[in-house]
Amino acid sequence: MGFQCIIYEKEGNIAIIRLNRPHVLNAMNKQLWLDLQEALEGARVDPAIKVVIITGEGRAFSTGADLKESKTRTLEAYRDYLSELQEASRKIIRFEKPTIAAINGYALGSGYELALACDIRIAAEEAQIGSPEAKVTSSVTGGAMRLVQDLIGPAKARELLFTAEYIDGKEAERIGLVNKAVPLEQLMEEAKKMASKIAKNSAFSLKMIKKGLLMARGEVSLEALMDYEVEACLACVSTKERQESLKEFENRKRNSKDEKK
DSSP: OOOSSEEEEEETTEEEEEEOOGGGTTOBOHHHHHHHHHHHHHHHHOTTOOEEEEEESTTEEEOOBOHHHHTTOOHHHHHHHHHHHHHHHHHHHTOSSOEEEEEOSEEETHHHHHHHHSSEEEEETTOEEEOOGGGTTOOOOTTHHHHHHHHHOHHHHHHHHHHOOOEEHHHHHHHTSSSEEEOGGGHHHHHHHHHHHHHTSOHHHHHHHHHHHHIIIIISOHHHHHHHHHHHHHHHHTSHHHHHHHHHHHHHHHHHHHHHO
8 A cells, every 4th residue: 555645554453544744734635535545445454453543643633624725626626525535534434443543733624523533532632623614614524513412412512613612632531522631642652552452352343333333323223223233242142253252251260260269
């Protein structure tokens, strides 16, 4: 995979995607969205990869759409750009492996929306997060109109979107917009620690659970969801990995009892 706008790395079971346009604070252009989709597909088909971390090079996660480019776009070109943005967001939201956004600095507009599309968000305490769209006569994308309400509720979502104010990582943690806020120098260590905890678990279980969680957010009825839960559980317990997991669990339990004697 040869990329123009991202860096793709692998560390054991973890893939790390770094948005790599630091000279413009990782502002999004069409090529970045295309690179991101290609990297996600590479991580999806790689059986060694169990978790994906997305972060930014330099002092920003991403400041959103590259406004210099948007000034000269025709309406047709803008629609094409937005189509790639939405497709990349769909792929992240529906990605079958867990995703973590490590928000290292500014996460604004579509950069913020990219973080929202991930399963887990860990932010630097000094990160600046928000949607400036109302200030620049634009509107939010990437499924954010739903995603942000799911995380912090309709009232707080309206406040942030209507005022277009930014909040720091600490405040984002307080209101539930991010899972955790840590000092910047600890950010990637914390993200990798979280990814490692997840990567210890069954890839098949993670896939089935994530699919069920997406269904539970309103894509299907409660009855259909509960039917899926039965099938997902049966699919998991039918795997060879299930028997190995039970043996490991029994051994851990036995060893724990022996230590207490």
